[in-house]
Amino acid sequence: MTRELLKRCDSKCELCGSETKLASFELPDSKGYGDARIMICDTCTGQVQDPSSIDMNHWRCLNDSMWSQVPAVQIMAYRMLKQISAEAWARDLLDMLYLDEHMQAWAEAGIEEVDEDFVPHKDSNGAILEAGDNVVIIKDLNVKGTTFTAKRGTTVRGISLTNNPEHIEGRVNGTRIVILTCFVKKVPAGEE
DSSP states (O other): OHHHHHHHHTTSOTTTOOOSSEEEEEOSSOTTSSOOEEEEEHHHHHHHHOGGGOOGGGGGGHHHHTTOSOHHHHHHHHHHHHHTTTSHHHHHHHHHOOOOHHHHHHHHHTOOOOOTTOOOEEOTTSOEEOTTOOEEEOSOEEOTTSSOEEOTTOEEOSOEEOSSTTEEEEEETTEEEEEEGGGEEEOOTTOO
């Protein structure tokens, strides 16, 4: 099967055209729609499987791959464009991409419903914060109701999110406090 895919794609990623580290990838939620296998590189695979790692500029390649004659490639292009539709160029490409009813149903089958009212918690640099992340305080903060100051450079481990996207909770000096997200910087995974 992999040999057939390699022949079909001319040994290039069917999404971005890369010729390195190719592997067969089966589109999720494709039962009953036909052959759901495409050949993609490890960069595309990593970003498809971990949406938090998406590099928007990488996906400009969909401008070409969305016109593929392979239905599964068109579906994957649609799903990725839908996922990054906050970008104006991605919305423009989505507007140009035509899928018949059957293909549209297949494409929509793999898209999770997104809460339109959801506003993510973001640090001072715009990085999305998740519960359990570690952050560093970037400014000395006077903590109300206590006698201490949360010093710049203090690492707050295992934060909790609140209902307000501008606030997080964490422990500083053994005390659980609320911190404004504009005064923290996310610690990248592996640098804790």
